[in-house]
Amino acid sequence: GAVVSQHPSWVICKSGTSVKIECRSLDFQATTMFWYRQFPKQSLMLMATSNEGSKATYEQGVEKDKFLINHASLTLSTLTVTSAHPEDSSFYICSAVPAVEGETQYFGPGTRLLVL
Amino acid sequence: DAKTTQPPSMDCAEGRAANLPCNHSTISGNEYVYWYRQIHSQGPQYIIHGLKNNETNEMASLIITEDRKSSTLILPHATLRDTAVYYCIVRVFQGAQKLVFGQGTRLTINP
DSSP: OOOEEEEEEEEOOTTTTOEEEEEEESOOOOOEEEEEETTTTSSOOOEEEEEESSSOOOOOOOTTTTTEEEEEETTTEEEEEEEGGGOEEEEEEEEEEETOOOOOOOOOOOOEEEEO | OOOOOOOSSEEEEESOOOOEEEEEOOOOOEEEEEEEEOTTTTOOOOEEEEEEEEEEOOSSSEEETTEEESEEEEEOOOGGOOOOEEEEEEESSSSSOOOOOOOEEEEEEEE
C-alpha cells in the first residue's frame, strides 16, 4: 500500500518550453501532496505544498509563476515547469500524505528533467 | 522543526547490523523522529518513526534515548540493497507537515 507514481520518469526538453510532471497516489486519497527538487549530490529541497482544491503554498525563493502546481483531485497533483531553462534541470520528487492517516509522507520515484 | 545531526557516511559489512545514529538535542515534546532512506536516483522511502518508545517494523528498529536527544536506526541484517542515504528528520506529528531534509548519512554495505 501507499504507492505514489510519477510521470514521466525522465524528460528532455528544449529551453523555453514547458514541461508537466504528474504525481499520483495509486491506492489512497491524498489531500496534501508536496513537491521537492534535488540537485546532484544535494539533499531534497521542498518547493511547495499542494492541497486539493486550493492554491499551493510555495517555499521562499520558489517562483509560483514558473512552477505551476495543480491539485485538482485527491489522487493527482501536477507540476508544470514553465519556460524551462538549463538551470531548471533537476530531479523532481513528489510525496503524498494519505487522507485517512494524515501524517506520513510517501514519495514518488522522481522525475529527472534535463533542459537543453 | 528541530535540527538533526548525522555522520556524513558509514560503512557496514553485509549480514551485520547497521547502526545509524542521529542527534536531535533540541527536539520538542511534540516532535516525532522519522527515518527515510534514498537509494540512488529514486524517491525517498519511509522506514520508521517514533516518539519516545522504541519501535520495530519489518524494515528496521528505532531506538530513542530516554531524554529523546538522540536516536539510532538499526538495520538488523544489512544487505547490499540497503546501500543508500539515510535521513533522520524530526517534525511535529500534526497533520500533513512538511519534511526538512538534512544531508543524511550515506551508508555503504560492503560484501
